[in-house]
Amino acid sequence: MLFLTSLRPPSALPLDPGMSLDNFDTIFSSPRMLTVLVNTAIYGAGALILSLTLGAIIAFLVERTDIPFRSTIYSAMLVSLAVPTMLKAFGWVLLLSPGLGWINYLLRQGFGLEGASGPLNIYTMTGMIFVTGIGLSNNAFLMLSPLFRQMNPEFEEAAQTSGSKGLTVLRKVTLPLLLPGLLSALIYFGMVLVQVMETALAIGVPGGIRVLSVHIYLLTKAEDGIPLYGLAAAFGVVLLLLALSLMTVYFWLTRQQDRFSVVTGKSFRPRQLKLGRWKYIAFSFVMIVIACYAMPMLILAWASLVKVYQAPSFEALSQVSLHSYFRTLANPQVQQSAANTLTLMVIAPMLAVFIAFCASWLSIKRKMRWVEVFAITPMGVPSVVLALALFLIYVMTPIHGSIWVLIIAHIIAHLPFTTRVLSAALLQLHKELEEAAHVTGATTARTLRTVTVPLILPALVNGWLWAFSATLRDFTFAIFLMTSRNMVLPSAMWVLWNVPDISGTAALGTLYMCGFVFVTIAARYVDQRQRKRAGWEVG
Amino acid sequence: MKTNDGKKCFAVVLCLGTLLLAAMPALAQVFGKTYEEILDRAKKEGELRLWWEVPGERGVGEQFEAAFKKRFGFVPRVSLTPVTNPDSILRFLTEVKVGRVEADLLYAGASDIAGRPDRLALFEDIDTPLVKIFSPKFKGVDGILKNVAAWKRPYSVDVTTLASGMIYNTKRTTADQLPRTYAEFAEGKGFTDPKWKGNFAINTIGPASPLADMAIGGHWDIEKQKKVLQLLLANKPLIKRSSGDVRMAVALGEVAAATGNIGGTEGLRKEGYPIQTKLFEDIMTVGSIGLTIPKGAKSPNLALLYLAFILEDGLPLIERINGEGTFVDPRSQLAKALKTMPKAKILEWTPEDIVAGQRDKTRKALQALMP
Numbered sequence: 001m002l003f004l005t006s007l008r009p010p011s012a013l014p015l016d017p018g019m020s021l022d023n024f025d026t027i028f029s030s031p032r033m034l035t036v037l038v039n040t041a042i043y044g045a046g047a048l049i050l051s052l053t054l055g056a057i058i059a060f061l062v063e064r065t066d067i068p069f070r071s072t073i074y075s076a077m078l079v080s081l082a083v084p085t086m087l088k089a090f091g092w093v094l095l096l097s098p099g100l101g102w103i104n105y106l107l108r109q110g111f112g113l114e115g116a117s118g119p120l121n122i123y124t125m126t127g128m129i130f131v132t133g134i135g136l137s138n139n140a141f142l143m144l145s146p147l148f149r150q151m152n153p154e155f156e157e158a159a160q161t162s163g164s165k166g167l168t169v170l171r172k173v174t175l176p177l178l179l180p181g182l183l184s185a186l187i188y189f190g191m192v193l194v195q196v197m198e199t200a201l202a203i204g205v206p207g208g209i210r211v212l213s214v215h216i217y218l219l220t221k222a223e224d225g226i227p228l229y230g231l232a233a234a235f236g237v238v239l240l241l242l243a244l245s246l247m248t249v250y251f252w253l254t255r256q257q258d259r260f261s262v263v264t265g266k267s268f269r270p271r272q273l274k275l276g277r278w279k280y281i282a283f284s285f286v287m288i289v290i291a292c293y294a295m296p297m298l299i300l301a302w303a304s305l306v307k308v309y310q311a312p313s314f315e316a317l318s319q320v321s322l323h324s325y326f327r328t329l330a331n332p333q334v335q336q337s338a339a340n341t342l343t344l345m346v347i348a349p350m351l352a353v354f355i356a357f358c359a360s361w362l363s364i365k366r367k368m369r370w371v372e373v374f375a376i377t378p379m380g381v382p383s384v385v386l387a388l389a390l391f392l393i394y395v396m397t398p399i400h401g402s403i404w405v406l407i408i409a410h411i412i413a414h415l416p417f418t419t420r421v422l423s424a425a426l427l428q429l430h431k432e433l434e435e436a437a438h439v440t441g442a443t444t445a446r447t448l449r450t451v452t453v454p455l456i457l458p459a460l461v462n463g464w465l466w467a468f469s470a471t472l473r474d475f476t477f478a479i480f481l482m483t484s485r486n487m488v489l490p491s492a493m494w495v496l497w498n499v500p501d502i503s504g505t506a507a508l509g510t511l512y513m514c515g516f517v518f519v520t521i522a523a524r525y526v527d528q529r530q531r532k533r534a535g536w537e538v539g
Numbered sequence: 540m541k542t543n544d545g546k547k548c549f550a551v552v553l554c555l556g557t558l559l560l561a562a563m564p565a566l567a568q569v570f571g572k573t574y575e576e577i578l579d580r581a582k583k584e585g586e587l588r589l590w591w592e593v594p595g596e597r598g599v600g601e602q603f604e605a606a607f608k609k610r611f612g613f614v615p616r617v618s619l620t621p622v623t624n625p626d627s628i629l630r631f632l633t634e635v636k637v638g639r640v641e642a643d644l645l646y647a648g649a650s651d652i653a654g655r656p657d658r659l660a661l662f663e664d665i666d667t668p669l670v671k672i673f674s675p676k677f678k679g680v681d682g683i684l685k686n687v688a689a690w691k692r693p694y695s696v697d698v699t700t701l702a703s704g705m706i707y708n709t710k711r712t713t714a715d716q717l718p719r720t721y722a723e724f725a726e727g728k729g730f731t732d733p734k735w736k737g738n739f740a741i742n743t744i745g746p747a748s749p750l751a752d753m754a755i756g757g758h759w760d761i762e763k764q765k766k767v768l769q770l771l772l773a774n775k776p777l778i779k780r781s782s783g784d785v786r787m788a789v790a791l792g793e794v795a796a797a798t799g800n801i802g803g804t805e806g807l808r809k810e811g812y813p814i815q816t817k818l819f820e821d822i823m824t825v826g827s828i829g830l831t832i833p834k835g836a837k838s839p840n841l842a843l844l845y846l847a848f849i850l851e852d853g854l855p856l857i858e859r860i861n862g863e864g865t866f867v868d869p870r871s872q873l874a875k876a877l878k879t880m881p882k883a884k885i886l887e888w889t890p891e892d893i894v895a896g897q898r899d900k901t902r903k904a905l906q907a908l909m910p
Contacts, residue, residue, distance in 0.1 A: 013632055031907065093793075100793040117737075123777075201780045205743055208778065208910030218743060218906060227625060308811035309791055333595045333621070391630070396637045480626070483641065484588065484618035495595045495621045499806065499861075500787050 001389035002240070002381060005233035012230065023234035026219065032210075040212040043128055043200070044193040050133025052185060055140025058286055062141075063148035065273045067282050071528065073290070074145075075520045077138045080293040081469035082516030083300070084490070085135060086497070087509045089202035091296025092131050094303065096122035102299065102311045123207030132199045134292045136192070140185055142466050143421050146459035147181035150428045181424035183253060187246045188379065188420050195239055195382045213382070229388050236385040243380030247373055297513055304506035324503035325511070333492045334508070340403050341472075341489040348410035349467035353460060355411060356418035361452070364426040365434065372423060379416035386413060387480035401483035409477040414470055418463035425459035426452075454530065461527045468519060472512060569839045570668045574676060577668070577840045582613055584838035587845055590631070591646035591830070592621035593699075597806065597860050606852045607845075615841055624648050624699075624828045631833065635661055640835035643842040649695040649829045654890030659694060663832040666693030668843055669850075679851040679870065686867035686874075687829075690890055695829035698849060700866035702873060703749030703824045704801040706786060709813040711738075711795035720821040721749065724767050730798065731770035740777040740797035742785045746905050747771055748799045752824035754901040755886040761904055768908050778910070790814045805862020805872075818876060824886045825866055 009020040030036070061067045062074055080088065095103045098117035107119055121127065155177065159169045175182075197213035204211060210218075216235040220228045275282055303309050305320045328334055356375060363372035378386060390409050394400045399408075429452065437447040453460065478490040489508070496504045571577035594600035600619065608614045620642070622630065628647040634640065652658045666684070674681040687696055705717055718729030725731075730739045741747040747768055753759040759767075777793060779785045782800035789797050790812040801816040808814050830849065832842045854871070858864045864871030866885075877883060888898050 013629065013636075094791075097793055100791055202784075205780055206777050210910060218909070227629060229629075331595075331598075332600065333619070392633065395634055395639065400639070401641060479622075482620060482622060484620045487621075491621065492595075495592055498592065498623065498783055499596045499803070500783055501597065502787065502790075 001392055002233050002236050002385060005230055005385070005388060005392070006237045008230040008233075010228055010230055023228075023230045024237075026231055027216070027234055027238065030215070030219075032215075036210055036212055036215045039125070039204075039209055040194065042125060043132070043204075043209075043211050044190065046125075046129035047132040047136060047193055048186070048189050050129060051136035051140045051189060052182075054133070054137035054289055055142075055185070056144050056182075058137075058289060059141050059145040059148050061282050061286060063145050064151070065275050065279075065282065067275060067279060067286065069283075071524060073286055075517070075524055076290045076293070077141050078465060078469070078520045079513055079517055080135075080297055081138055081142075081466070082472050082512045083297055083509055084473040084475060084493070084512075085196070085198040086202065086475070087300060087505065088135055088296045089131060089199045091300045092122055092127075093202065094299045094309075095295055096120050096127065098123070105311055121207075122203055125204075125207075125209055127207070128199060128203050128209065131203055132193070132196070134289075135199065136189060137289070138293065139417075139466065140189065142462045143185045143188070143417070143424070144178075144181060146421065146425050146456070146462055147178055147428065149458050150425065150455070151177060179253070180427045183250050184420040184424045187243075187250055188417060190246065191239065191243050191379050194242070195380075216382075229385065232382055233385045233388070236381045239382065240377065240380035243376070244373070247376060251369055297510075300506045301510045301513075304503055304510045307503055309502055324507040328496070328504045328507045328511075331492070331496075331504075333487065333495060334489065337487045337489045337492045340486055343403050344406055344410065344488055345468060345471060348407045348471050349414070349464050351407070352411045352414040352467045353418050353422075353464045356415055356422050356463060357453075357460065359415070359419050360422040360426050361448070364423055365431070372419060375419040376416040378412050383413060383474070383476040384480065387477050390477075391481060401481075401485050403486045403488075405481050406477055406486055406488065409481060410467070410471045410474065413474070413477070414467040417470070418467055421459050421463040421466070422456065425456040429455055457530045458527055461523050465520065465523050469516060472516065569663055569834075570843050571840055574672050577672065577844055578611065580840035581611075581615070581838070581844040584841040586616040586618060587838050587841045588618045588620070588641060588643045588836075589845070590620045590622050590627050590642045590644070592623050593646075593857060593861070593863075594619055595621040599857060599860055602856050602860065603848075603853060606856060607848055610848060610852060611844065615845065617845075622646070625651060628652070632658065632661075635833070640833050640837075642833055643836040643838045644845055645831050645833055646698070646828060647695070647831055649691040649697070649827060649831075650888055650890060650893050652694060652831070653690050654894040661834055662694040663834055663836070663839065664693040665696065665832050665843060665846065669696070669847065673847040673850075677847060677851040679854070679868070680847055682869045683850050683854075683865075683867050686869065688827075688887070691827070691829060695831045696846065696850060697827040697829045697865055697867045698854065699802070699828040699863065700873060701782075701800045701802060701826035701828070702818075702866060703752070703799065703822075704816055704818040705796055705798055706789045706801055706804050706814060706816055707796040708789050708792050708794075709815050711792055714815065714817050717796060717817050719819070721753075721819040722821050724770065725763060727770060730776070730796075731767070731774055733774065735774060735796075737775040737777070738795045739774075740779055740785045740788045740794045740799075741771060742780065742782050742799050743778050743909055744781055745799065746902070746909050747776075748782060749819075749822065749824035749886075750798075751902045751905050752826075752886055752888065752898075753822070754897070755824065755888055755892070758822075758884070758886060761901065764901070764905060765908060768905055772908070772910065786814070802863045803861065805858075805864075806860070807862075809860075809862055818880060818883065820880055820883060822886065823877065823883050826887065827866070 006023055007019045007021070008016060009018045010022050010026070012018055058077060062070050067073070093100065095101050098104060098121045101120065101122065104118060104120050107113065113119060155173050156169050159173045164172065195213050197217055200211045200214045201217065204214060216232060220232045302312050304324050306316060307319065307321070307323060310316050310319070359371045359375035362368040387409065390405065394405050399405050433451055433455070434447050437451050442450070473490065475490050475494050478488050479494050482491050493505060493508045496508060571580045594603055604614055624646055625648055627645060628651045631642060631645055631647065652662065669680060669684060674684060683696065691697065707714070707717055718724070723729040745751050750764055750768055753764055754761060777788060779788055783803065785797045785799045786804055786807060788794055790807045804814055804816045830846055832839055832846070836842055854865055854868050858871055864873035866873055868874060892898055
């Protein structure tokens, strides 16, 4: 459907006849394509380095060291996942916009700076990289933390016993063992960064910085007139080819998968690295990162408490009320959407994780790598194109307009991430574990239930949490596939945002966060119980 | 044998012809013949599938419910799909292609329907019953219908106007300091004057509304449009992704003023934001989005009744709650404001221009200059 849509003449509707390569021509013949590609490369590389570095460092600290409040840090890392990117970007604008930003205001007051704007400016390439990198680092944390958790320290200990120093152990043992997981994350986030556009639209466009996804979006959209989805589909085809090329590289690099198995039949008790006095420095670093997550959400929470937005101050405290919350919760659309949202949230993430597990297991343990390729293919498809394709496929069936079409959309969209997380975790399990179970007469189903699943439970929990949060914050499917029968909370939030009802949107966003805190704590509880059972120390 | 076949064939044609003739009055009578008949049928139809986001905003839907009951004595079950234009028309046209009609009353840009016979054939003639049955009974309906452009009738009635103008933050500037005409921009005045540097906003999708629409009817040529855009960009505007975001930037005080679609500004002002609008004295570009009734609607009479209700009672209610007035409604503040500016020229794309690709060509040329 993606290919067919990309080949439609530019002004044609999706099901109209006719074939043309005009959409590809528009993409590649754009006079400023070089600038756009350079911007995209700088933005993508910067945000990728920042997000993976932060995600990996914090995952290591939480999973492999004795840093204090590990469980709290874990939950705090995940809370901001529930907030739609568009709202987070808006939060950063409220903090760091030259004319409006609260932090800028405080800096001007604190340092006696002249002028009504600055000194910091969010509308720059650095601002874009910072906001995107911070925003994706908790996703990277989710993807990488199970890898650190499952690492058998015997490999590192063996290296240390033979005289290797810390950095050498890291370079020659730890990092090579993490290679599949890191590559997974690198490829996944690389692709995500090429197609995400909320931050680039909210922060890059005002600063005059155009990246590829925004460029295509602006060529596709107009305030009136039918959107040119064929162009977006052509963009999706290009991304898909890129994703498949990157996956080929990944499979080639991880072709000898036994090299990466760190969980073998020999039992191991993961040992925590004692940080000593570095503990407090590491803790401070993590707190700074968490503060970066919290700040846009706190300013949004503040915006939800005042009827008319004004920067936080003691004088403004008199304006604080819960009026926006009562108003939002009394909104019939919000109420109507809540039940559908509950159904969606219960079914979609669970099925996405289940299918991802099957795909990963078939790929890693049964050498059916094509299954994994199939599961991660949607990674290259922009969500608006995926939504259009699903609409065109299901419009001819009875499930069109029902909640099931949204469930299917979310399963497909979340398969790439969950499959990447689970494949990386399964790569760490040595085949002898399942072989031992089979030798004792266990069936494949029993082996999976009693051996494989318990060992990769952290990855399953993380994959589920991510799919849950992504489902909660998605706007594209909720709006594109929306009917009166399948309205969900993101659609209701979109309506509020478009009014624009600033305090109402902020109130709903804050309620999202609170709801997600409970879900994260519950998931963490399940995870910890499993870790205790397995003999891990729990922070 | 040949004679028998001929007779059979004749009999089949006769039967089909008779059936077609019998069906024609029924086909023609999608709507009741009288007000009472429409009301009666509407009550029986029961449920209205409405594709429009406005009833979901700021409690408009609840107010609609109360006003509808007061006017017609019953409350219809409204299944609301708050889909926005222009996605609504794309979805609708695609659904129709596979034989689905999921809407009884549809919010869609008339410019995306008119000028294309294949699309026009998908909608009911709503003008005839509105003019014959509702106009004599309801003054509001009558007033609006007189202002709807001929090319939109008989399929669509405007309920939203995307009108261009200026938006400003009353804490950061005053109406007197704002430009008076859009023509000034071409002379390095208005928002192209360095005194506005970095202190105004435009939207990128428009782009820089009303600039992209200044080509309507040859009012400005493309070179002049490009020149003004370059002057605007040289003055470092804050470029926002949509006119909604532009409004928000002004309301929050990120910039002092902006050009763009002025709709929705009053709603923010009523909430307490220090925001006001000012129209250009020389020009106003408008885009209209209307309500239409698709052929094959399950509840056509309820849809027609609801449409008449929106024109009579709904639009003033929306203006009171959201502050959004409709250009074609003589009761609206927008229509009244235009009367105070007799020199202002109103520009709106015609279906011929749109089908010929003139609108898209202009926008593409300007979009290429945007950073």
